[in-house]
Amino acid sequence: MRKKLIPWIPAIFCACLCLITLIAGIVGEWLTGTSDTGMIAFLCFLPVCFIHVGGILQDLRNENQELRSKIEKLLESR
Numbered sequence: 083m084r085k086k087l088i089p090w091i092p093a094i095f096c097a098c099l100c101l102i103t104l105i106a107g108i109v110g111e112w113l114t115g116t117s118d119t120g121m122i123a124f125l126c127f128l129p130v131c132f133i134h135v136g137g138i139l140q141d142l143r144n145e146n147q148e149l150r151s152k153i154e155k156l157l158e159s160r
Contacts, residue, residue: 092134
């Protein structure tokens with residue numbers, strides 16, 4: 083189950099970040115009258131989305147290199 087969920091973590095995080103920004107924007111506009119209340123949180127946490135995706139891509143690259151080395155060993159043993 084964990085391996086199936088890991089690729090979706092960045093998307094889930096981005097969705098939660100957008101939801102927080104949307105709610106903060108609506109509540110902030112209702113309370114203060116300004117519409118950019120939630121934008122600060124969105125811009126501060128946006129790089130975390132890219133870090134999550136980068137981690138998954140790094141894992142995929144490592145797995146790809148491992149599989150290539152196994153294929154090379156199999157071809158050499160023939």
